[in-house]
Amino acid sequence: MAVLVYTENWDGAFKKQSFELVSYANAIAEMLNVPVIALSIGEVKEEELLKLSNYGADKVLKVENDQVNTLDNQIFTQVIGEAVANENASVVILAHSNTGKALAPRLSVRLKAGLATGVNQVPVTVEPFVIRKKVFSGKAFTHVNVKTPVKVLTLAQNSFELVENKKEFNTESLSPAALPKAATEVRSTNKQTGKILLADAEIVVSGGRGMRGKENWDPIEELAEILKAGTACSRPVSDEGWRPHSEHTGQTGKIIAPNLYFAFGISGAIQHLAGVSSSKCIVAVNTDPDAPIFEAADYGIIGDAQKVLPELVSAFKKMKS
Amino acid sequence: MKILVCVGNVPDTTTKVRFAEKNTKFDTNGVQWVINPWDELALTRALELKEDSSNPVVHVTVATVGRAGAEPTMRKALAIGADDAIRIDTDPEDSSFVAYQLAEVIKNEDYQLVLCGIESSDYNGAAVGGMLSEYLDLPSVSAVTGMTFEGADIILSREIDGGIEEVSLPAPFVAVVQKGIAKEPRIPAMRGIMMARKKPLKVVEVAEAETLTNMTEFEMPKPKPPCKMIEAENVAELVDLLQNEAKVL
Ligand SMILES: Cc1cc2nc3c(=O)[nH]c(=O)nc-3n(C[C@H](O)[C@H](O)[C@H](O)COP(=O)(O)OP(=O)(O)OC[C@H]3O[C@@H](n4cnc5c(N)ncnc54)[C@H](O)[C@@H]3O)c2cc1C
Ligand SMILES: Nc1ncnc2c1ncn2[C@@H]1O[C@H](COP(=O)(O)O)[C@@H](O)[C@H]1O
Numbered sequence: 235m236a237v238l239v240y241t242e243n244w245d246g247a248f249k250k251q252s253f254e255l256v257s258y259a260n261a262i263a264e265m266l267n268v269p270v271i272a273l274s275i276g277e278v279k280e281e282e283l284l285k286l287s288n289y290g291a292d293k294v295l296k297v298e299n300d301q302v303n304t305l306d307n308q309i310f311t312q313v314i315g316e317a318v319a320n321e322n323a324s325v326v327i328l329a330h331s332n333t334g335k336a337l338a339p340r341l342s343v344r345l346k347a348g349l350a351t352g353v354n355q356v357p358v359t360v361e362p363f364v365i366r367k368k369v370f371s372g373k374a375f376t377h378v379n380v381k382t383p384v385k386v387l388t389l390a391q392n393s394f395e396l397v398e399n400k401k402e403f404n405t406e407s408l409s410p411a412a413l414p415k416a417a418t419e420v421r422s423t424n425k426q427t428g429k430i431l432l433a434d435a436e437i438v439v440s441g442g443r444g445m446r447g448k449e450n451w452d453p454i455e456e457l458a459e460i461l462k463a464g465t466a467c468s469r470p471v472s473d474e475g476w477r478p479h480s481e482h483t484g485q486t487g488k489i490i491a492p493n494l495y496f497a498f499g500i501s502g503a504i505q506h507l508a509g510v511s512s513s514k515c516i517v518a519v520n521t522d523p524d525a526p527i528f529e530a531a532d533y534g535i536i537g538d539a540q541k542v543l544p545e546l547v548s549a550f551k552k553m554k555s
Numbered sequence: 556m557k558i559l560v561c562v563g564n565v566p567d568t569t570t571k572v573r574f575a576e577k578n579t580k581f582d583t584n585g586v587q588w589v590i591n592p593w594d595e596l597a598l599t600r601a602l603e604l605k606e607d608s609s610n611p612v613v614h615v616t617v618a619t620v621g622r623a624g625a626e627p628t629m630r631k632a633l634a635i636g637a638d639d640a641i642r643i644d645t646d647p648e649d650s651s652f653v654a655y656q657l658a659e660v661i662k663n664e665d666y667q668l669v670l671c672g673i674e675s676s677d678y679n680g681a682a683v684g685g686m687l688s689e690y691l692d693l694p695s696v697s698a699v700t701g702m703t704f705e706g707a708d709i710i711l712s713r714e715i716d717g718g719i720e721e722v723s724l725p726a727p728f729v730a731v732v733q734k735g736i737a738k739e740p741r742i743p744a745m746r747g748i749m750m751a752r753k754k755p756l757k758v759v760e761v762a763e764a765e766t767l768t769n770m771t772e773f774e775m776p777k778p779k780p781p782c783k784m785i786e787a788e789n790v791a792e793l794v795d796l797l798q799n800e801a802k803v804l
Contacts, residue, residue, distance in 0.1 A: 244716065305715075307685070307695045330681075332714055335673070336697030336731070339685025342651060348767035349650065351681050364771065369678050373572040375774045376678075382767050388681075417694035417724045421710070425718035433716065437803075461804075479700065479735045480714065485568060485676060486592050486734050494803040505568050515801045517793065518782070528782045533796060537787030545790045553794050553804070 237263040238271045238323035240314055241286060242333050243278050249434060250396070251329055253289045257397040258389050259327050260290030261356045270401075271295055271321050273408075275302050275313060283405055290399035295321070297408050305333060306416035311340040313410045318345060318384070320408065330388035331433065338388045347384035354393035354491075354512075371485045371508030391433050392491045393512070432481065435464030437494045440483065440510070442468040444499020444520060444539055448476035453543035454498065460550050466490070466510075468500050484509035498539040502527025519543075556726070557614040558601045559666040561657055561683065562632055563591035563647070563675045564625035574773045581677070581773070590628050592740070593672025595635075599737035600702055601670060602636040610704045614638050618660060620653045622646060626756065633751035634743035640754070645761035649768045654686035659762040661691060667726040668709065673698065673733040678770075684731035694728040700735035 239259035241252040256272055263270045269292035274283060276298065283294045297313055314337065318326055326341060328334035330352045342349035350365050357365040363380045365387065432438065439458040441451060458465045465481060472482040483490055485508035495513035499520060500506060507530050510516065518531035519542045528534045535542055566572075567587040575582040590598070598617060605612040617632040618641040619625050629640040643656045661669060669691075671684030688695035700719065701712035710723050711730060743751070785793045798804045 307688070307697065311689065332698040332716065335681045336685060336695070339650070339654075339682040340689040340695065342682070342767070343654070343686045343689035346767070349680075349682055349686075350768065352679060366774075367679075369770075369773070370566075370570075370572045371568070371676060371679060372776070374574070375776065376770045377772050377774075378768050379771050380768050417728065418696060418722050419724060421721040421723060423715070423718065423720045425715075429717070431717045473739070482734060494797065494801075508568075515797070515803045517797070528784075530779070531782045532780075532801060533793055534782045534784050535787050535790070535793065536784065542787055542790065546793070549790045549794045553798070 235266065235268045236271050236321045236323045237266065237268060237325045237327065238273055238318055238321055239327040240273045240275070240337070242329065242331070243274060243276055243282070246276070246278050247282055248285060251331070251391055251434065252286070253396050254392070254394050255327060255329055255389055256286050256289035256291050257399070258356070258394045260397065260399050262325055262327070263290070265356060265360050266325070268324070269293065271317070271323065273297070273314060273317050275310065280405070284403045287401045287403040288398055289396065290401060292401050292404065294403070294405045295408050296405060297410060299410065299413065301413045301416060304416070304418065304420045305336070306418040307336050307340055309413050309416050310337050311344055312413065314341055315344045316410050317408055324384055326384065326386045328386070328388050330390045334388045338386050342386045345384050345386065346382060347386045348380035348382040349386045350378045350380055351388045352390045353387050354390045372511045373508070390491060392436070430462060430464045432464045432466055432483070432488055432490055435490070436492050437461045437463035438466050438490060438492045438513075439463050439496045439498070440466035440468070440500060441471060441498045441539070442500030443470050445471070446499070450540065451476070453547055457496070457543065457547050457550065460547065460554060464492070468506050497527055497531070498543065500527055501525050502530055556611045556667040557616065557665060558604070558612055558668045558670060559616050559618055559661060559664070560594060560598045560601050560637070560670045561687070562594040562598065562617050562619050562628065563672070564588050564619060564621050564628040565591045565675055565677045568592070568676060578773045579771070588624070588628055590632060591672050591675050593674070593733060595740040596734070596737045597670040597672055597732045598632055598635060598637060599739070599741045600732070602741065603737065604702070604704065611707060616641060616666070618657060619643070620645060620647045620656045629756055630751050631743060633754045633756070634747040635741045636747060638754065640756040641759055642756060643759045643761060649766040650680040650682035651686055652764050652766045654683045654690055655764040656762055657683070657687050658690035660759055661687075669727070669729045671729065671731050673731055684729055688729035691729070694724050695731065696722060696724065696728065697731040699730045699732045702730065702732070702736060
């Protein structure tokens, strides 16, 4: 028996999310008294793989193969499924990311394993296997009882603390059985560079319709730069084309859980809060004292975002210097 | 080419969530039911593709797993423009059960493209689309934000961490779509509502299947302490609180 965790890499490197996953896998493995196997797919150097053992991986299983250089859901499902079978894993953990959401449901069917998605804590009990997760876009929680011998989980991003747990570095290669030709053909990839990704950001600076137009976003960008933060927006802002769709947070956009979320000129509609209410701390700036955002916020300023933003920029600059 | 759009029937997003039977059941009293928001966008995009005569799409079907209570939602999908509807007559138990039911219906038909939303707004499974593709042993693409034709080829944009990738793959396959796939959901017009009454809505019997999970109880989140207000002239205080009280900087 084992806990198997799939740690995705980005151009051969891991990031905080990967170490969160291993820390989480290790916490569950301790409850079950079994080892942690971290699975890495694609080319990654030894010194990078070694980092996984610092967070509790007893073994790092690597798959390097020409067929896995781009994401094809069927091929990746086959590879992970094979690793799970070889290692006799009873719990399989992926990130609740684009990739994890694409693969975990397929794996669940392939392995006849019950699936619980977007979890953010260790199981309440392991026998029976009951785990808590958010439902109704954060308006409530449920306890999911996973009834099958093998369980598949996806871990919500930025929801589990990193825990260092150094284990001896052990690596093994897995050569998957003959893989079919990938159905998915990648024609082009267009990556933003140099920006902090919303899913990775520990601080997020966000603007709503109260920002009144795309030309007013400079101070938001500036504040984000000072705080090494990601930028986000409400839905009408992306619908208007003031900001890209990838920044839209909320029920129909991205669901994020940064340590700190700034909401400038956002009313705090229930659908917006669904995407940001798991933030550890919310700061709201709004001209309307009755705006619902103040019910969700930890700190609030009643005022004009155009006036408050530059002052915050200089206050944070001062703090940083 | 025929497209199938899987649509869930979910409580309106402004619903006040309550539970009954000692917090073991969602209380459906007074709930307004709607098409799951992403499914509405998926349907909108499918119809846009069909209406452009340079594309090979000729037919759009919607399918749901649900009891008779889901019919108004199906009629709305027909009113928006779907050609016909299928309802698999059972309660949507867990996601693998729902995916299995859909797969049983799809495997005997010739849909070239199956569209699912990224998640249901009630139980937030983010699971049915991927599960369905595995049951059908079809390729799948997730986090799809755009879909166009290039002759007979389907080109999809999918969101990857920090960017967008354009991919293509041969039909049939399952696309799991999200925000961006269509600009805004369509609203049914009077004519559409009239026509929807005459469109076929087929009811299919449930296939035997097991569930792999069940929800044992529900809880409401703990109430939050009130928001601390800071004077607009005093942003330095906010910086101090974030640093020393909330400790998030
Ligand atoms: C099915 C469905 C799904 C949805 N999904 C989402 C979603 O995922 N994400 C999302 O965000 N929305 C979503 N919405 C829309 C949501 O209901 C709200 O309409 C939206 O969040 C409002 O955006 P906003 O707060 O930017 O704009 P508004 O509601 O217009 O609020 C603007 C705010 O700015 C304040 N303001 C005005 N001027 C200033 C100023 N100078 N300085 C400071 N404050 C100022 C106003 O007091 C007001 O509170 C969804 C809606 C539906 C029906
Ligand atoms: N009861 C249902 N009937 C038909 N399709 C569904 C049903 N539930 C979920 N789906 C589809 O699966 C997607 C993901 O749902 P879920 O896995 O429940 O979060 C939805 O956006 C729908 O496209």
